[in-house]
Amino acid sequence: MSERVKKIYANMDEEVDMIVIANHIDPHLDQAFFYITGYETGLFESSYAFLYPDGECEAVVSKLEETSARKGNIPIEVPENRQEYEDILRRKLKGAKRIGLHFFGLNHSRFKSIESYSSGSEFVDCTKALNKARAVKDKEELKRIRQACAISSKVAGSIPDLLHEGVKEYEVAAEMEYRMRRLGADCISFPTISSFGKNTAEPHYTAGSDALKRNEFALFDYGSTYKRYVSDITRTFFFGKASQEEREMYETVLEAQQIGFDSIEAGKRMCDPHNEVAKFIDKTRFKGRFIHGLGHGIGLSVHESFVGFMPHLEEPMEPGMVITVEPGVYIPGHGGVRIEDDVLIKKDGVDILTDAGKEFMEL
Structure with a gap:
């Protein structure tokens, strides 16, 4: 999935430290999450993908889809409980000054959650860059x-x-x-x-x-x-x-x-x-x-x-x-x-x- 990540960054008009794709709860799933991860099955509700400028990608998923996620080719973390889930998100967002978000795929409650896990980060809409990447199929x-x-x-x-x-x-x-x-x-x-x-x-x-x-x-x-x-x-x-x-x-x-x-x-x-x-x-x-x-x-x-x-x-x-x-x-x-x-x-x-x-x- 590295090439897809690089394609998204190449389409960005502004520099960001990372891009975060937050999948929500069915029926409000974000297809951009599956574009990045390549996961073929599962809902992956409340899962996150973290994209970095060098083309690397990581995901945080629940135990419900752990087996499917391990078949993929990106590193994952699987929290044991809610507290560990929140701790992982805070750790990953720590120090990021500018974070790209898929505004089109976010609702207000999910955005507020990300905001609470970050440390005063500035958020940049990466919807246009994602759309450009997804428009041309590989x-x-x-x-x-x-x-x-x-x-x-x-x-x-x-x-x-x-x-x-x-x-x-x-x-x-x-x-x-x-x-x-x-x-x-x-x-x-x-x-x-x-x-x-x-x-x-x-x-x-x-x-x-x-x-x-x-x-x-x-x-x-x-x-x-x-x-x-x-x-x-x-x-x-x-x-x-x-x-x-x-x-x-x-x-x-x-x-x-x-x-x-x-x-x-x-x-x-x-x-x-x-x-x-x-x-x-x-x-x-x-x-x-x-x-x-x-x-x-x-x-x-x-x-x-x-x-x-x-x-x-x-x-x-x-x-x-x-x-x-x-x-x-x-x-x-x-x-x-x-x-x-x-x-x-x-x-x-x-x-x-x-x-x-x-x-x-x-x-």
Whole structure:
């Protein structure tokens, strides 16, 4: 993990004596902790990682994950009790005049704890440096993301077999999640969006008990997690016979996605692919019905908001970034279409990591 630590320090605008990454309590875990330590399993609640300018890293963990932590390659300390835990933290922070903290991953109570363990230290926000480091994936990260994408892609090919009149949204979601686990996923990357009919017009719908009926869209947005790294994919099908408008919705979104792919180029602004896709959709009969950004970063989190194809992000695309491309068209009260794939930006183009078919299918 030394290279990751060095990369963070290289991105710092201010000098610090150390950087402290404080993991909190589920569900407020800080993914930066796992980026630094590389731990593949466990919550590591209330654990700390200490990063030093020479690239070294140490961790303080509890007995609950001691076995997993000892499989890693960084030195650890495992306190026997609360008093020893506090003593270790005070010892490690002692003498540090300037300490970098991941402000984005801290709540107020955790910050006050760190402040109490230090000896009048000045605190510097290292969020920007962490984000820059995490934005460009290294070989190990890409290996894990590729595996998560392969699992999700394989499940996509089996979705049509799960669809029949009367099946409920949650039943399809449960079967998809089961299949991801059977294929080697550690868990799902977020609650599966399984939606039928008019529910497909709500991008962040939660799978409910609606039953599938003839002549409506069925949309599935889901992902798997492999060694903490995630995938995110969406496929939309039509159950029955589609109208001309419904077919046109799908073909518009599919063409929009290709325009998005073609607009991705290292060095250009991250907002450019979104702008090109939005411009295209607004020239069709579905003007104004593309209601979200084109894509977000993925990695340890399913929404790594510091990168993405969003209208407000003007920073340049860089080789090694992994971002979703997910145009959509939504008509409230009727239905929606979204097609989503995960892509790796390269020096000479783009690598589509989710390879499931996406031709228009009437089932």
